[in-house]
Amino acid sequence: MSMRARLLILVLATAVLASVAAVATLRAADRAAERERARPGEPVARTGTVTLRQPGRLLFRNLAWGPQRDHISSVPLTTPAAPRTAAPGNCLRFHAAAGTGICLRATGGVIPGHEAVLLDERLRPVRTFPAPGMPTRARVSPSGRLAAWTVFVSGDSYAGGAFSTRTAIYDTRTGALHADLEKLTVVKDGHRDRAADHNFWGVTFAADDNRFYATLATGGHTYLVEGDLALRTLHTVRENVECPSLSPDGTRVAFKKRVPGAPAATPWRLHVLDLRTGRETALAERRSVDDQPLWLTGDTLLYAVPGDFGADLWSIPADGGGTPRLTVKSGTSPAVIT
Template sequence: MTPAGSTFRARLLVLVLTTALLAGIAAVVTLRAADRATERERARPGEPVARAGPVTLRQQGTLLFRNLAWGPQRDHVSSVPLTTPAGPRTSAPRDCLRFYAAAGTGICLRSTGGVVPGHEAVLLDARLRPVRTFPVPGIPTRARVSPSGRLVAWTVFVSGDSYAGGAFSTRTAIYDTRTGILRPNLEKFTVLKDGRRHRAADDNLWGVTFAADDNRFYATLATGGRTHLVEGDLTRRTLRTLHSNVECPSLSPDGTRVAFKKRVPGASAATPWRLHVLDLRTGRDTAVSERRSVDDQALWLDGRTLLYALPGDFGSDLWSVPAVGGGTPRMLLKSAVSPAVIT
């Protein structure tokens, strides 16, 4: 054999061995990645289990929410039975930053991605199929649907990204699914503050909650460094102040009380709020037994219990507390946010 032939065979052998080695490394990497994916899907002690499956807005006795448990179902709209909220979750392929639903109508505030990231509000039918999409001018923060499913509201941060610091601007819209009318900015409504017409450059409105008549609603008005509970009238396009130091109101099922977060004097600037309940008939303001700061629009789980989010290991957990005072807060759902009760 010539020296040239020996050199060629040696080089060929090195090439074959190198190719085999690289193929082996690729196989090991692929298997390890698959193992990691399987591990993410596998339940760890105390971690919620989420599995892909059908989710509808008509299944009574369920709690819907944005799933925050790690894995392929993270950020997807998910459901659990109200009777066993800690059980396995069913997750639909619908990712949302904020979500809410009532009477077969859903609203999903989500990121649009792309070269220039943006956000949109997606109106959903009872099977979570998109019905209509609205571009929104900021970062999603609040979403609500009226008890009948007719009216939908959402709030976004146009500038700033926190209610705590005070340097922020919001935009709140209401859409009527029956008439197709979109009211893109509630700040265009006439504000009656203490009985007098009011308009200021620093007015901000957020956190809509609807009454059962599909006309009245409640929200937060911030102006002059203070916040107020306002009652809105869609037909008259008016907002009337009712009570001060109220943020993110949530109307009770019977329409007589409003749960809200209240700034507490002396609290940290980063964690300034406590949950309170206002009786709209008497004006009585009652603090609930949750002593931690709640930066959320609480939800009435029923006529006696509030549901709200607090920081958790994977973003947020859902907690419950009696709305009448007393009792002890308890975690209802781990790794979840943006709940909606289907009854």
């Protein structure tokens, strides 16, 4: 066969392959369009600029199907159902405040893993930390100075009881890393507790960038603990408190509480604890909520409940009245930018 004939065959083969690829692309686009038409109520997300310095915005992990799934997205606080703007990059857990963000994400490579990534106000990575387990909680202090994250080292649920966690706190000002809260001194009922089964999760920070609250699990019970970073201590405050969230004025803690008689897989109900009086208020949300609630305002809480595409964000008054309201469809891990 002559060289000219070979070249002609090569050109024809290339043209055929290009045609096949074009047809496949068009068919894929048609299928995507059909899927969109089949889900008329699904939120719309478009890639754009998202920053931590846009006041009046609600940021969250987008769970709507599409190329922006798992991307941090932004909507106006006044119209959370508006089309969302999504930033590039995936996060499994996220939180932000005062220009600092924390993103827990999966890593690539031969052996999959996870990492905690500190983000600047434009969501650019500043520092990365290894995260030896499945991401579950993340929080940034109101000033943006402190960031905390929790991973499951073993087990994948708080419900069953057979799990182990690792919780870390990083100080962006000093560079100090408390890589494991289990290294701090625990004072339980006025006495130092040296039990080997301590597990911590759900950090929430006070405004002084020293005190914080978290959950301690030990001996088959859970406790609200108040931590002091300077003294490296944790004091138990109250039993049966999980995933605390300190109110903006520092006087109340929202949390999930195990309810006697509830199913083992869905045992929790949201409550609010007044730290001054010790009074607990059960909220009007009757579904089991396995989430660390967020104070949307000083009077309203935001939390995730399982939904069609993973989870939806709902809101409820913090005084025990009102009714649950769907706030963001297909979203989780929220942060309020003020």
